[in-house]
Amino acid sequence: MRFITSIAAALVEAWxxxxxxRLRVMLSLIGVAVxxxxxxxxxxxxxxxxxxxxxxxxxxxxxxxxLTFMPSDSTGMKSPDPSLTTTAFQDxxxxxxxxxxxxxxxxxxxxxxxxxVTEMPIMAVDPDYGTMHRIAVREGRWFDADDxxxxxxxxxxxxxxxxxxxxxxxxxxPHFELSGTSPSTAVVIGVTGETCxxxxxxxxxxxxxxxxxxxTRIDDGPGAYIPQPSYEAWVPPSTAKKLMPRIASAMSLAxxxxxxxxxxxxDYAAQLGGYDPYLPLKLAVGGIAGLVLLLGALGLxxxxxxxxxxxxxxxxxxxxxxxxxxxxxxxxxxxxxVATVVAGLIGVAIAVAVLKNPTVIGFITSSVxxxxxxxxxxxxxxxxxxxxxxALAGLVPALVAVRVKPxxxxxx
Amino acid sequence: xxxxxxxxxxxxxxxxxxxxxxxxxGVDLEVEVGDHVSIVGRSGSGKSTLLNLLGLLxxxxxxxxxxxxxxxxxxxxxxxxxxxxxxxxxxxQQFNLLPGRSAIENVVTPLLYAPPAQFWRRxxxxxxxxxxxxxxxxxxxxxTQLSGGEQQRVAIARALVRGPRLILADEPTGALDVxxxxxxxxxxxxxxxDSGAALITITHDRNVAALARRHYxxxxxxxxxxxxxxxxxxxxxxxxxxxxxxxxxxxxxPAASSPPVAMPSAFPGERL
Numbered sequence: 001m002r003f004i005t006s007i008a009a010a011l012v013e014a015w016x017x018x019x020x021x022r023l024r025v026m027l028s029l030i031g032v033a034v035x036x037x038x039x040x041x042x043x044x045x046x047x048x049x050x051x052x053x054x055x056x057x058x059x060x061x062x063x064x065x066x067l068t069f070m071p072s073d074s075t076g077m078k079s080p081d082p083s084l085t086t087t088a089f090q091d092x093x094x095x096x097x098x099x100x101x102x103x104x105x106x107x108x109x110x111x112x113x114x115x116x117v118t119e120m121p122i123m124a125v126d127p128d129y130g131t132m133h134r135i136a137v138r139e140g141r142w143f144d145a146d147d148x149x150x151x152x153x154x155x156x157x158x159x160x161x162x163x164x165x166x167x168x169x170x171x172x173x174p175h176f177e178l179s180g181t182s183p184s185t186a187v188v189i190g191v192t193g194e195t196c197x198x199x200x201x202x203x204x205x206x207x208x209x210x211x212x213x214x215x216t217r218i219d220d221g222p223g224a225y226i227p228q229p230s231y232e233a234w235v236p237p238s239t240a241k242k243l244m245p246r247i248a249s250a251m252s253l254a255x256x257x258x259x260x261x262x263x264x265x266x267d268y269a270a271q272l273g274g275y276d277p278y279l280p281l282k283l284a285v286g287g288i289a290g291l292v293l294l295l296g297a298l299g300l301x302x303x304x305x306x307x308x309x310x311x312x313x314x315x316x317x318x319x320x321x322x323x324x325x326x327x328x329x330x331x332x333x334x335x336x337x338v339a340t341v342v343a344g345l346i347g348v349a350i351a352v353a354v355l356k357n358p359t360v361i362g363f364i365t366s367s368v369x370x371x372x373x374x375x376x377x378x379x380x381x382x383x384x385x386x387x388x389x390x391a392l393a394g395l396v397p398a399l400v401a402v403r404v405k406p407x408x409x410x411x412x
Numbered sequence: 413x414x415x416x417x418x419x420x421x422x423x424x425x426x427x428x429x430x431x432x433x434x435x436x437x438g439v440d441l442e443v444e445v446g447d448h449v450s451i452v453g454r455s456g457s458g459k460s461t462l463l464n465l466l467g468l469l470x471x472x473x474x475x476x477x478x479x480x481x482x483x484x485x486x487x488x489x490x491x492x493x494x495x496x497x498x499x500x501x502x503x504x505q506q507f508n509l510l511p512g513r514s515a516i517e518n519v520v521t522p523l524l525y526a527p528p529a530q531f532w533r534r535x536x537x538x539x540x541x542x543x544x545x546x547x548x549x550x551x552x553x554x555x556t557q558l559s560g561g562e563q564q565r566v567a568i569a570r571a572l573v574r575g576p577r578l579i580l581a582d583e584p585t586g587a588l589d590v591x592x593x594x595x596x597x598x599x600x601x602x603x604x605x606d607s608g609a610a611l612i613t614i615t616h617d618r619n620v621a622a623l624a625r626r627h628y629x630x631x632x633x634x635x636x637x638x639x640x641x642x643x644x645x646x647x648x649x650x651x652x653x654x655x656x657x658x659x660x661x662x663x664x665x666p667a668a669s670s671p672p673v674a675m676p677s678a679f680p681g682e683r684l
Contacts, residue, residue, distance in 0.1 A: 020512035322497015
């Protein structure tokens with residue numbers, strides 16, 4: 001209780017001093033507030049840019065570690081048979097205890113839209129794909145296991161395609177016709193964020209539905225193009241290196257002679273190898289903010305020193321009323337810390353206000369869908385550095401204050 | 413019961429390229445609880461140094477200083493500071509109110525170094541104390557808005573708010589005119605008596621000295637007990653002539669006014 005009281009009393013004392021010398025404090029703290037705003041903004045910018053970049057990378061290349069296996073026939077004599085390769089992949093995945101797998105096929109097909117039959121990119125996947133690529137569905141939902149049993153295939157459309165359909169409420173089960181060897185009616189169950197001013201008409205459906213619909217005409221003859229899916233497995237990054245060749249060889253063994261499995265890993269963690277592409281930028285702007293903070297701190301030290309000299313009498317009076325040397329030291333230090341923390345709060349608020357502005361966010365993330373939340377870590381770094389600067393700037397004046405001889409000071 | 417005892421206390425300052433300066437020489441002093449002692453002396457006689465020692469702000473070069481049965485040398489620096497805060501109240505010649513702070517904020521100051529029980533009730537305690545010195549209606553007045561007498565009353569409230577056992581008044585009326593000074597002293601005397609604190613007044617004003625029960629004179633670092641007349645005769649009072657000064661023992665209160673007691677009624681809203 002005594003300790004808490006001492007802290008509370010020192011805070012009361014510091015606040016009282018700051019209140020009395022508002023102008024001085026304000027002038028000395030502008031630099032600190034600006035520097036903290038810059039530092040926080042830079043940290044937050046880095047975090048937001050990194051997060052947005054990472055989300056994009058995850059959407060296209062998967063979350064670490066995402067292994068991709070691409071079967072190919074080295075003899076060129078055999079027609080690819082997706083059902084065989086799928087079985088080989090599933091067996092290998094089961095053997096190595098991999099829970100998250102998906103077939104992935106990128107193709108195109110014709111659908112009947114209100115404006116007529118339109119050819120558009122179609123992606124065919126398994127339900128796990130959504131988790132493996134952290135797909136954000138803006139409206140409705142992603143696929144689940146039951147969607148495979150539907151009579152009318154479920155599809156997830158891009159924002160542009162959804163708008164093309166007239167932005168219907170998904171509870172009304174909006175649908176459109178799919179052209180293929182077995183034409184069917186697709187029911188929209190979700191909308192993803194892709195948009196490029198109405199040009200990005202695309203959709204995603206379950207792999208089995210895609211095959212059933214028969215967008216690609218298998219009976220076009222022996223030379224016809226038969227799409228071959230790639231196989232993705234999401235595994236813990238620590239085991240990725242070991243699993244990659246093992247799964248590949250298990251698949252080739254199952255498929256027999258002539259089949260080659262090309263394993264690859266495309267996720268950003270594998271590409272960057274721990275390198276942060278934003279590091280140079282972050283270091284440069286962070287360094288500048290650090291310098292500004294240092295200049296602010298020097299200004300604060302200067303003003304605090306002058307003030308302590310001016311306040312020698314007051315310190316003497318406080319000593320005569322029982323303030324210990326430690327308390328005087330702590331009090332002067334707290335004044336500095338309380339002041340810079342207040343400046344830090346203002347700085348962080350400025351940074352938040354700036355970074356919450358969609359225009360600013362647009363500069364750093366090209367295809368922003370939602371303004372990401374302000375990173376707490378950046379705010380904490382801003383506040384922490386302002387408190388540290390306050391403590392450092394308060395140290396010298398606090399040492400001067402402790403050396404004040406009470407009666408000499410009072411009789412000044 | 414003895415509160416403070418000085419035994420053969422000396423204080424010497426070593427000077428570079430000169431003989432050591434003997435400021436206090438063999439000072440003996442015993443102050444009882446509730447005592448009222450005056451110490452008079454010319455400028456340079458060692459009054460301030462003695463005040464430093466009495467207020468536990470300095471250490472003697474030789475001799476012993478015992479505060480509340482604890483020798484000074486046995487107290488560590490922090491203990492001495494805490495004991496000073498708890499047991500000693502200072503009143504200064506120039507009031508030394510903290511600038512820019514209201515009356516109540518000034519009186520709250522010593523409570524910032526007090527134990528939790530006093531700290532968390534600081535505003536109430538300070539307001540009560542200001543009320544006791546007749547400034548209950550001017551809690552938020554800044555020092556610049558207060559007259560000299562009012563400022564010294566705030567200083568008295570500040571010195572007494574923690575209930576000290578020893579009040580050290582260093583020329584408490586030095587910056588006041590004679591009449592105001594007498595009223596402030598009457599108040600101080602009364603409040604000290606009410607609270608049972610010992611009061612040591614260091615002054616060269618004979619009227620102020622006359623209010624004490626025991627009198628000392630400090631001359632060239634030597635403290636000698638005197639009777640009231642001798643002490644009073646030591647110096648010429650500041651700001652008045654001997655002829656114009658009222659009798660040292662007569663109450664310094666105008667006949668038409670309230671009696672010179674320390675209760676709020678003594679200051680019915682008037683500006684001293």
